Amino acid sequence: MTVFQPPLVAAEQRAWNYWFVDGITNLVVGANTLLFALTMMYPPRWPPRPLPIALWLVALVLYVVVALYYRQIVEWLKARTTYPRTGYVESPSADPAEAANLVTFSLGATGTPPEVQLQHMQRRARWMITIALVAVACFAFMVIHQRWVWTATGTLFSIAMIIARRTFRFSWILPVGFPLLGLYITTFAPRHMGGTYLIIGMGMLFILDGAATLITYLIRNPMPKAPAA
Protein backbone atom coordinates (compact mmCIF):
# COMPACT_ATOMS: atom_id res chain seq x y z
CA MET A 1 0.00 0.00 0.00
CA THR A 2 1.37 3.39 -0.95
CA VAL A 3 1.46 5.80 1.97
CA PHE A 4 0.43 9.32 1.02
CA GLN A 5 2.93 11.93 2.06
CA PRO A 6 2.00 15.62 2.00
CA PRO A 7 3.90 17.32 -0.87
CA LEU A 8 5.66 19.74 1.49
CA VAL A 9 6.96 16.93 3.67
CA ALA A 10 7.89 14.89 0.60
CA ALA A 11 9.81 17.84 -0.91
CA GLU A 12 11.70 18.33 2.35
CA GLN A 13 12.46 14.62 2.61
CA ARG A 14 13.68 14.49 -0.99
CA ALA A 15 15.97 17.47 -0.38
CA TRP A 16 17.36 15.68 2.70
CA ASN A 17 17.91 12.48 0.72
CA TYR A 18 19.54 14.48 -2.06
CA TRP A 19 22.39 15.38 0.29
CA PHE A 20 23.33 11.67 0.42
CA VAL A 21 22.43 10.69 -3.14
CA ASP A 22 25.99 10.69 -4.47
CA GLY A 23 27.78 8.96 -1.59
CA ILE A 24 30.22 11.85 -1.13
CA THR A 25 29.19 12.34 2.48
CA ASN A 26 30.06 8.73 3.31
CA LEU A 27 33.34 8.98 1.40
CA VAL A 28 34.40 11.98 3.49
CA VAL A 29 33.26 10.34 6.73
CA GLY A 30 35.18 7.19 5.77
CA ALA A 31 38.33 9.15 4.95
CA ASN A 32 38.07 11.01 8.24
CA THR A 33 37.57 7.79 10.15
CA LEU A 34 40.74 6.41 8.56
CA LEU A 35 42.59 9.54 9.67
CA PHE A 36 41.34 8.89 13.18
CA ALA A 37 42.60 5.31 12.88
CA LEU A 38 46.01 6.64 11.85
CA THR A 39 46.20 8.63 15.07
CA MET A 40 45.50 5.36 16.91
CA MET A 41 48.16 3.48 14.97
CA TYR A 42 50.86 5.96 15.83
CA PRO A 43 50.17 7.07 19.40
CA PRO A 44 52.93 9.16 21.03
CA ARG A 45 55.29 6.83 22.95
CA TRP A 46 58.35 7.29 25.06
CA PRO A 47 61.11 7.73 23.92
CA PRO A 48 59.71 9.97 21.17
CA ARG A 49 60.72 9.14 17.60
CA PRO A 50 60.38 11.77 14.88
CA LEU A 51 58.54 9.76 12.21
CA PRO A 52 55.70 8.30 14.33
CA ILE A 53 55.24 11.64 16.08
CA ALA A 54 55.11 13.47 12.74
CA LEU A 55 52.63 10.95 11.30
CA TRP A 56 50.49 11.15 14.41
CA LEU A 57 50.48 14.96 14.32
CA VAL A 58 49.65 15.15 10.60
CA ALA A 59 46.84 12.62 10.98
CA LEU A 60 45.46 14.41 14.02
CA VAL A 61 45.53 17.85 12.39
CA LEU A 62 43.95 16.51 9.20
CA TYR A 63 41.28 14.71 11.22
CA VAL A 64 40.36 17.88 13.11
CA VAL A 65 40.39 19.98 9.91
CA VAL A 66 38.13 17.53 8.06
CA ALA A 67 35.78 17.29 11.07
CA LEU A 68 35.55 21.09 11.34
CA TYR A 69 35.18 21.77 7.59
CA TYR A 70 33.13 18.68 6.76
CA ARG A 71 30.30 20.61 5.11
CA GLN A 72 32.63 22.81 3.06
CA ILE A 73 34.60 19.80 1.83
CA VAL A 74 31.45 17.96 0.84
CA GLU A 75 30.08 21.08 -0.90
CA TRP A 76 33.38 21.53 -2.78
CA LEU A 77 33.24 17.95 -4.04
CA LYS A 78 29.54 18.19 -4.88
CA ALA A 79 30.11 21.38 -6.88
CA ARG A 80 32.31 19.32 -9.21
CA THR A 81 30.24 16.16 -9.45
CA THR A 82 26.63 16.49 -8.35
CA TYR A 83 25.46 20.04 -9.05
CA PRO A 84 26.37 20.02 -12.76
CA ARG A 85 24.52 16.72 -13.18
CA THR A 86 21.36 16.88 -11.12
CA GLY A 87 21.28 20.41 -9.71
CA TYR A 88 21.82 22.16 -6.45
CA VAL A 89 19.59 22.35 -3.41
CA GLU A 90 20.55 23.81 -0.07
CA SER A 91 22.01 21.23 2.26
CA PRO A 92 19.80 20.00 5.11
CA SER A 93 19.23 22.33 8.02
CA ALA A 94 20.44 19.79 10.59
CA ASP A 95 24.20 19.87 10.54
CA PRO A 96 25.43 16.73 8.75
CA ALA A 97 28.84 17.11 10.38
CA GLU A 98 27.19 16.52 13.73
CA ALA A 99 25.40 13.52 12.31
CA ALA A 100 28.65 12.17 10.91
CA ASN A 101 30.44 12.55 14.20
CA LEU A 102 27.50 11.04 16.02
CA VAL A 103 27.53 8.00 13.76
CA THR A 104 31.28 7.57 13.94
CA PHE A 105 31.50 7.85 17.69
CA SER A 106 28.32 5.84 18.27
CA LEU A 107 29.62 2.96 16.21
CA GLY A 108 33.09 3.26 17.70
CA ALA A 109 31.80 3.40 21.23
CA THR A 110 29.52 0.49 20.49
CA GLY A 111 32.17 -1.76 19.07
CA THR A 112 35.12 -1.00 21.30
CA PRO A 113 34.00 -2.04 24.81
CA PRO A 114 32.85 -5.57 23.84
CA GLU A 115 35.95 -5.98 21.72
CA VAL A 116 38.24 -4.99 24.61
CA GLN A 117 36.43 -7.38 26.94
CA LEU A 118 36.66 -10.21 24.44
CA GLN A 119 40.45 -10.02 24.39
CA HIS A 120 40.61 -11.48 27.90
CA MET A 121 38.24 -14.37 27.33
CA GLN A 122 38.69 -17.97 26.30
CA ARG A 123 38.37 -18.92 22.65
CA ARG A 124 35.03 -20.68 23.15
CA ALA A 125 33.53 -17.73 25.03
CA ARG A 126 34.76 -15.39 22.34
CA TRP A 127 33.01 -17.45 19.69
CA MET A 128 29.79 -17.53 21.69
CA ILE A 129 29.81 -13.79 22.18
CA THR A 130 30.70 -13.21 18.55
CA ILE A 131 27.74 -15.31 17.43
CA ALA A 132 25.51 -13.41 19.86
CA LEU A 133 26.77 -10.09 18.50
CA VAL A 134 26.13 -11.19 14.93
CA ALA A 135 22.62 -12.26 15.93
CA VAL A 136 22.06 -8.87 17.55
CA ALA A 137 23.38 -7.16 14.42
CA CYS A 138 21.02 -9.20 12.24
CA PHE A 139 18.19 -8.28 14.55
CA ALA A 140 19.19 -4.61 14.32
CA PHE A 141 19.22 -4.90 10.54
CA MET A 142 15.68 -6.29 10.57
CA VAL A 143 14.55 -3.58 12.99
CA ILE A 144 15.92 -0.86 10.76
CA HIS A 145 14.25 -2.22 7.67
CA GLN A 146 10.92 -2.99 9.27
CA ARG A 147 10.73 0.42 10.98
CA TRP A 148 9.93 -1.52 14.13
CA VAL A 149 11.61 -0.99 17.46
CA TRP A 150 11.50 -3.47 20.29
CA THR A 151 13.05 -1.41 23.04
CA ALA A 152 13.24 -4.29 25.51
CA THR A 153 15.91 -6.00 23.40
CA GLY A 154 17.49 -2.84 22.12
CA THR A 155 21.25 -3.07 22.34
CA LEU A 156 23.87 -0.39 21.91
CA PHE A 157 24.49 -1.67 18.43
CA SER A 158 20.89 -1.47 17.30
CA ILE A 159 20.47 1.96 18.87
CA ALA A 160 23.57 3.19 17.08
CA MET A 161 22.35 1.76 13.80
CA ILE A 162 18.91 3.32 14.21
CA ILE A 163 20.49 6.70 14.97
CA ALA A 164 22.72 6.20 11.97
CA ARG A 165 19.78 5.29 9.77
CA ARG A 166 17.86 8.38 10.81
CA THR A 167 20.73 10.79 10.42
CA PHE A 168 22.45 9.13 7.51
CA ARG A 169 21.72 7.28 4.31
CA PHE A 170 23.71 4.18 3.47
CA SER A 171 23.41 1.09 1.35
CA TRP A 172 23.35 -2.55 2.50
CA ILE A 173 27.17 -2.51 2.67
CA LEU A 174 27.29 -1.02 6.17
CA PRO A 175 24.68 -3.23 7.91
CA VAL A 176 26.25 -6.31 6.34
CA GLY A 177 29.83 -5.17 6.75
CA PHE A 178 29.74 -4.27 10.43
CA PRO A 179 28.88 -7.75 11.74
CA LEU A 180 31.53 -9.25 9.44
CA LEU A 181 34.03 -6.71 10.71
CA GLY A 182 33.15 -7.59 14.30
CA LEU A 183 33.57 -11.28 13.49
CA TYR A 184 36.98 -10.67 11.94
CA ILE A 185 38.21 -8.55 14.85
CA THR A 186 37.11 -10.96 17.53
CA THR A 187 38.65 -13.98 15.85
CA PHE A 188 41.66 -12.91 13.79
CA ALA A 189 42.88 -9.44 14.80
CA PRO A 190 45.88 -9.17 17.16
CA ARG A 191 44.70 -8.44 20.70
CA HIS A 192 46.40 -5.10 21.13
CA MET A 193 45.26 -3.82 17.72
CA GLY A 194 41.55 -4.63 17.99
CA GLY A 195 40.35 -1.05 18.49
CA THR A 196 42.50 0.28 15.67
CA TYR A 197 41.35 -2.46 13.31
CA LEU A 198 37.76 -1.66 14.18
CA ILE A 199 38.17 2.02 13.29
CA ILE A 200 40.08 1.15 10.11
CA GLY A 201 37.35 -1.30 9.14
CA MET A 202 34.66 1.29 9.82
CA GLY A 203 36.46 3.85 7.67
CA MET A 204 36.91 1.36 4.85
CA LEU A 205 33.26 0.32 5.01
CA PHE A 206 32.14 3.96 4.80
CA ILE A 207 34.50 4.55 1.87
CA LEU A 208 33.29 1.38 0.14
CA ASP A 209 29.69 2.42 0.67
CA GLY A 210 30.36 5.95 -0.57
CA ALA A 211 32.33 4.76 -3.59
CA ALA A 212 29.64 2.27 -4.61
CA THR A 213 26.95 4.96 -4.29
CA LEU A 214 29.05 7.51 -6.19
CA ILE A 215 29.78 5.13 -9.06
CA THR A 216 26.11 4.20 -9.36
CA TYR A 217 25.16 7.87 -9.27
CA LEU A 218 27.72 8.84 -11.95
CA ILE A 219 26.59 6.03 -14.25
CA ARG A 220 22.94 6.97 -13.86
CA ASN A 221 23.52 10.70 -14.25
CA PRO A 222 25.99 11.52 -17.00
CA MET A 223 27.20 15.09 -17.33
CA PRO A 224 24.81 17.16 -19.50
CA LYS A 225 26.36 18.52 -22.69
CA ALA A 226 25.13 22.09 -22.29
CA PRO A 227 24.37 24.10 -19.13
CA ALA A 228 20.72 23.89 -18.11
CA ALA A 229 20.17 27.60 -17.70
Added chain:
Amino acid sequence: MTPDLQALATLDRVIHEPARLMIITVLYAVNEADFLYLQRECGLTQGNLSSHLAKLEDAQYVLIEKTFKGKYPLTICSLTQKGRAAFAEYVQKIRVVAAPPAHGDRPSKARHGKNSG
Protein backbone atom coordinates in the same frame (compact mmCIF):
# COMPACT_ATOMS: atom_id res chain seq x y z
CA MET B 1 -22.41 33.42 -4.55
CA THR B 2 -22.38 32.42 -0.91
CA PRO B 3 -19.62 33.80 1.37
CA ASP B 4 -18.25 30.26 1.78
CA LEU B 5 -17.77 29.90 -1.93
CA GLN B 6 -16.36 33.39 -2.23
CA ALA B 7 -13.29 32.16 -0.35
CA LEU B 8 -12.45 30.11 -3.46
CA ALA B 9 -12.49 33.21 -5.62
CA THR B 10 -9.89 34.89 -3.43
CA LEU B 11 -7.26 32.17 -3.98
CA ASP B 12 -4.00 33.60 -5.27
CA ARG B 13 -4.04 32.89 -9.02
CA VAL B 14 -0.29 33.25 -9.34
CA ILE B 15 0.21 30.32 -6.95
CA HIS B 16 -2.89 28.36 -7.90
CA GLU B 17 -1.55 27.34 -11.33
CA PRO B 18 -0.35 23.70 -10.89
CA ALA B 19 3.19 24.14 -12.23
CA ARG B 20 3.80 27.25 -10.14
CA LEU B 21 2.27 25.52 -7.13
CA MET B 22 4.82 22.72 -7.54
CA ILE B 23 7.68 25.20 -7.82
CA ILE B 24 6.58 27.16 -4.76
CA THR B 25 6.02 23.97 -2.74
CA VAL B 26 9.58 22.81 -3.42
CA LEU B 27 11.05 26.23 -2.66
CA TYR B 28 8.99 26.50 0.53
CA ALA B 29 10.34 23.16 1.74
CA VAL B 30 13.97 23.91 0.87
CA ASN B 31 15.43 27.34 1.34
CA GLU B 32 17.00 27.54 -2.08
CA ALA B 33 17.41 25.36 -5.13
CA ASP B 34 18.86 25.81 -8.57
CA PHE B 35 17.11 25.70 -11.93
CA LEU B 36 18.20 22.14 -12.76
CA TYR B 37 17.01 20.75 -9.41
CA LEU B 38 13.63 22.45 -9.81
CA GLN B 39 13.35 21.16 -13.36
CA ARG B 40 13.97 17.59 -12.25
CA GLU B 41 11.75 17.79 -9.19
CA CYS B 42 8.80 19.34 -11.01
CA GLY B 43 9.24 17.48 -14.29
CA LEU B 44 8.97 20.67 -16.33
CA THR B 45 10.73 21.59 -19.55
CA GLN B 46 13.35 24.31 -19.50
CA GLY B 47 11.14 26.83 -21.29
CA ASN B 48 8.11 26.04 -19.18
CA LEU B 49 10.03 26.41 -15.94
CA SER B 50 11.61 29.66 -17.13
CA SER B 51 8.26 31.22 -17.95
CA HIS B 52 6.70 30.17 -14.64
CA LEU B 53 9.69 31.41 -12.69
CA ALA B 54 9.47 34.71 -14.55
CA LYS B 55 5.84 35.08 -13.49
CA LEU B 56 6.70 34.27 -9.90
CA GLU B 57 9.56 36.75 -10.04
CA ASP B 58 7.24 39.42 -11.46
CA ALA B 59 4.90 38.83 -8.53
CA GLN B 60 7.96 39.22 -6.25
CA TYR B 61 7.39 35.75 -4.84
CA VAL B 62 10.69 34.32 -6.02
CA LEU B 63 14.19 35.72 -6.02
CA ILE B 64 16.46 34.52 -8.84
CA GLU B 65 20.22 34.93 -8.50
CA LYS B 66 22.97 33.85 -10.85
CA THR B 67 26.02 32.62 -9.00
CA PHE B 68 28.84 30.07 -9.12
CA LYS B 69 29.61 26.95 -7.11
CA GLY B 70 33.17 26.19 -8.03
CA LYS B 71 33.29 26.66 -11.79
CA TYR B 72 29.70 25.61 -12.31
CA PRO B 73 27.22 28.45 -12.92
CA LEU B 74 24.01 28.16 -10.92
CA THR B 75 20.67 29.91 -11.26
CA ILE B 76 19.55 29.83 -7.66
CA CYS B 77 15.89 30.40 -6.84
CA SER B 78 14.52 31.14 -3.41
CA LEU B 79 11.21 32.33 -2.00
CA THR B 80 10.94 35.91 -0.82
CA GLN B 81 9.21 36.82 2.43
CA LYS B 82 6.24 37.94 0.33
CA GLY B 83 6.23 34.59 -1.46
CA ARG B 84 6.34 32.65 1.81
CA ALA B 85 3.49 34.69 3.26
CA ALA B 86 1.42 34.29 0.08
CA PHE B 87 1.96 30.52 0.05
CA ALA B 88 1.09 30.20 3.75
CA GLU B 89 -2.10 32.16 3.13
CA TYR B 90 -2.92 30.05 0.09
CA VAL B 91 -2.45 26.83 2.08
CA GLN B 92 -4.67 28.20 4.84
CA LYS B 93 -7.46 28.95 2.38
CA ILE B 94 -7.17 25.56 0.70
CA ARG B 95 -7.36 23.89 4.13
CA VAL B 96 -10.63 25.70 4.82
CA VAL B 97 -12.02 24.71 1.44
CA ALA B 98 -10.95 21.08 1.82
CA ALA B 99 -11.99 20.74 5.47
CA PRO B 100 -14.27 17.73 5.98
CA PRO B 101 -17.87 18.59 6.87
CA ALA B 102 -18.88 18.35 10.50
CA HIS B 103 -20.68 15.15 11.53
CA GLY B 104 -24.25 15.23 10.26
CA ASP B 105 -23.72 18.01 7.73
CA ARG B 106 -23.37 15.70 4.75
CA PRO B 107 -26.57 14.16 3.36
CA SER B 108 -26.70 10.40 3.76
CA LYS B 109 -25.98 8.10 0.80
CA ALA B 110 -29.53 6.81 0.60
CA ARG B 111 -31.02 10.29 0.62
CA HIS B 112 -28.44 11.47 -1.88
CA GLY B 113 -29.30 8.53 -4.13
CA LYS B 114 -33.01 9.25 -3.87
CA ASN B 115 -32.57 12.91 -4.79
CA SER B 116 -30.31 12.26 -7.69
CA GLY B 117 -32.05 9.27 -9.10
